[in-house]
Amino acid sequence: MTMLPPPSPKKLGLVIDLDTCVGCHACAVACKEWNDGGQFGPLPDEHAYEKNPLGVWFNRVHSYEVTGTEKTSAMTVHFPRSCLHCETPDCVTVCPTGASYKRAEDGIVLVDEDKCIGCQLCAWACPYGAREFSEPRGVMQKCTLCVDRIYNETFEEYDRQPACVMACPTRARHFGDLGDANSPISKLVAERGGYDLMPETGYKPVNKYLPPRPRKDANASRVQAREEKVDFSTAPPLLRWMDKLLSR
């Protein structure tokens, strides 16, 4: 069914902290590893050891250079990009077969690979590049929010999180219910000013991004010769004596 379900109170998603992400790609690798063997796998690569390797990844980490403004300094920002599990995504409604769907109970957007005809229209409809078509499998694939981990009762409670969240060495990725204003990640979003990517598309992403914290001072990060100013007339007697001695 590719009509969108009525808005669910539960909105599972990710919050990505651009302040702490170091661009190590551990999330992308952990995602690829889990989902290659998970319920929605495999994620086969074509020409994996040849000149032009090509394969589906659910998570891609961009690194940007940001020029800075009068108030902020220039910086590099590492930017993981994956499915945002939007509230009103066109990738679901354009699907002619009902293979692409949004779960009514928790808002996770999934592809039923047994119904997918491989028309790729959903990938065209996604502004975030969340969907990648698998040529070897002939179906569209995308982030599942590790639905086969987060509800897996054979796992320890701690392990019931998406693989990317567990792998992040700087804890730049957080998982939880963004529909519940009192959940830890909703509070984190409120506290840090979490924002939507490309809000003008009107897809209402569930995942939020936390902006880099302001650097101490726009000039502090620039290497500059500093002028030394020490007023020895108010310095302690010992330093005054040393200044006199060394100034000879």
Added chain:
Amino acid sequence: MRPTFAIIFFTVISGCGFGLLFLAGVVCCANAMGASRAGLLTALGVGMFFAAAGLLSSLLHLAQPQRAWRAFGQWRSSWLSREGVASILTFAPALALFWMIWKHDVSGGTRSVGAALALMSFVTVVCTAGIYTSLKTIRAWHNGYVLPGYLLFGALSASCWFWMILVLIDSRSSRIAVFAPWIVLVLAVASFAIKLAYWRFVDRYVGESTPETATGLGRFGKVSTFEAPHTEENYLTHEMGFVLARKHGARLRMIALGLLAVVPGMGAISSIVVQSQSFAAVCAIAASVCVVAGLFVERWLFFAQAKHVVMLFYTRFENA
């Protein structure tokens, strides 16, 4: 966007096919024009053949064509599904009309079936355009010029073919055969105008989305790529980051316009001025061949020159 031959063939040929069915339906409905039985049967047959060929080509584009039947299910939300449903439904009045004319059935039934066929063919082409106009991610498709374009180009190519069929088959030069070049001329002028207006729009459009809105980092300055997420191509850069047409874009646009509008228009004028059956046949054949060739170039550009917003994450464009 990457132009794939299967989709270009599908949209051009099925547009022409449903256009022919539309014209045949209109002629049967209006009745007064009285095309010959052979001419109408040929138009219906060629129309159904083109429509079916286009649909089969669209199946070839699918990675799992054996599951194509599932695409009839989601017509409530998906334009692609609506297109599938409408195109199959259109075959019912088309086959019915073909059978009625074949059986020399000239009762009032042909009028209503003709009207149904014209309506369903029109709806099908509206749905085909809807597949593209519904994509907010591609501004070159999500605008008011695309739907009239699809309708006009379908009607123009179909009227050229209908004209050719009438000239070649209706030796007694029915009233409609005399009228046909005028229709071709009007549609050629309208197609010329809509395509120019479309290109004017897409060339001047400044997108609301930028690398800054995509990443949300605009408040910290201008965003450019420091390091891409992958060193080789991926599905996204391959499919949505297609860059080839930019270099020859202007020349290809002239070729497309010349073939799809100027040649049929000139052909129509010539055949109106020079009253000769054999000359009209040459003009109609040239118009029919050129309009389809021109539409292939036009449709190739429609894909190749369309920018997808996801490429903003790769900072390929300033806006989209």
